[in-house]
Amino acid sequence: MYVTDKILPELPAPSNSKGVVHWLKSNLFSSPVNIVFTFLGLLLLYKTLPPIIQWAFIDATWVADTREECLGEGKGACWAYIGNRFGQVMYGFYPPAEYWRPNIAGILLIALTIPLFIEKMPRKVWLGAFILLVFPFIAYYLIHGGFLGLSEVGTDKWGGLMLTLIISLVGIAAALPLGIILALGRRSEMPIIKSVCVIFIEFWRGVPLISVLFMASVMLPLFLPEGSSFDKLARAMIGIILFQAAYVAEVVRGGLQAIPKGQYEAAVAMGLSYWKSMTLIILPQALKLVIPGLVNTFIALFKDTTLVLIIGLFDLLAIIENVLGSDSSWLGFFTEGLVFAAFVFWIFCFAMSRYSMALERKLDTGHRN
Template sequence: MAAHQPLPSQPAPVTQRGIFRWLHENLFSTWFNSLVTLIVGYFLVTTLVPMIDWAFFSAVFVGAGADACNPDGACWVFIEQRFGFFIYGFYPQELRWRPTLAFVLFALAVVPPFLPSPPRLRRWIGIFGLTGLPIGAYILIAGGFFGLEPVRTSQWGGLMLTLILSYVGIIAALPIGVVLALGRRSEMPVIRGICVIFIEFWRSVPLITILFMASVMLPLFLPDGVSFDKLMRALVGIVFFQAAYMAEVVRGGLQAIPKGQYEAAEALGLGYWRRMRLIILPQALKIVIPGIANTVISLFKDTTLVLIIGLFDLLGAVKSTISDPAWDNVMAEGYLFVAFCFWVFCFGMSRYSHGIEKKLDTGHAK
């Protein structure tokens, strides 16, 4: 009698491997999930396919003017023709190399810290990004130094102005917010009261009102002969407004630090400022990285409100061009371009914050 021979191994059924298994587990696991999948699929096919055709296949990307556009597709010629204005605003064309160089310096200050490099180099790059970059960028863009031709701030605009408002707002609001957060937790009633009033006042007023006040009312309180241009007044309002929100984010991080950390710092004999600088703040700021990133992204999007006081940021530059009779019916293309630019920068800042969290190991995984 022949010995029992086991059957050779058989491959898994087709529905239990590869793409079919993924579809079954994620899209068609139950009758309800299957119904939802079919409805969403129908919506995507009937909506996305015409949109993709309009945006890419039937679109016109290069041309001499509006006459080259296809009425059945997107007119990206509009973006191509006005791209310089959308990026630099009214900045003189022959001097645009200066803000372009400032953009390059900004990229050099932001990107290298996430590349393999010595810690000392990353530290110096960070110091340059916080101190040298704002000074160097101002000299390049504003001019008036080292033989550079001056350019009035009224000529600044487009994406360049959006980046200036957001970057200066971030760099200035963070340290002010840290000081306000420490002051709100101070044991001195006067300091604590001043910080509380400042934070609650600025958080209780809409940014659009602050911009109006900074543009119209602030000059009335300045001494005779002292004046700030419209951009500087807008920056003051944005910085104070965001500093109040940043203070509450930082205060949340300070409250999350265990009491034992404060007691341990005191036991080492450290003074108040050394305790905060060396022990408490580094831990608190790591904890609130997501909150800081959220505030920064919110600030970047809120810069569009400067349009109401006559500053032409990216959105303002696009809106002013759309009203040109030579470019009618390009509203969708203009706003899609603005949305894409904001998405790129906001998504980049979000990933940047996630990278910082990963490098600093702030997940507190168990």
């Protein structure tokens, strides 16, 4: 009997199951239909990509001081226009000498938020509470000013990306607690509290944000006693917060429903009161579950902030559409402005959606039901 005592060396894979040719064959040319699709796809790319790259990069003007330098035969995008108006795009009509104030507020917020993403960071809850409850006042003092030595900059001067960020951040921060209360109310056993919450949630979810903004800007002043007036931004904020709270409430309700009944029963069996069992047992688990959903609602809110241009606030898009569009020294570069705005929004939304997907994967412990 012949028994080999050597292990045969591994042979390289046959040439038809590896390498570029194999990859092409199995991924692009596996069947006649696939071949057709591949060529259609290539045709599409050939028709769209080169002109876009040509316009946006190769022929683009990156640095220029006047409009005329961007014009002419064979000139592509005029990014210099954005560069020249960068201050307005970022801060609206905020006085340039005071740009450092929103800058400090922004840096402070980023510095405070970073530790929240570090795992095993102690006292995260306190830090979160500080950001939600104390930081807004610091930021308001810095950006609005008007007391303690800082000159006042009214909200009518706020604009640009700064305003977009303020509206969406304040919107989500204020909508979160309201939404949690609404979600708890919707799951309450008291019929009146439950129906009030259901009506509130379904009403705001059933109407478009534009009508809410219209309502906030034309109806709200009628509701208030004479003399007490909110400025335009505050009115829009109230509308956005109520609108957003309804969406947050539905996301949180999903989390509350996902908590097994045993958790509720155990909390009651321990003798905890309703609020104690919610804040100590149920909500910490439920909120952790719904973070990806909350990030998604935040993305939707972030995109929806562009609608404030319809009631005359100057967010990033409105600055580009109304202010820069009618600026006679840089007329005719609307496309560039729009593409720039789209790019900024895209970066923010794409990053957040990736973050939410990563979280979802991390939180998915594998044992469902």
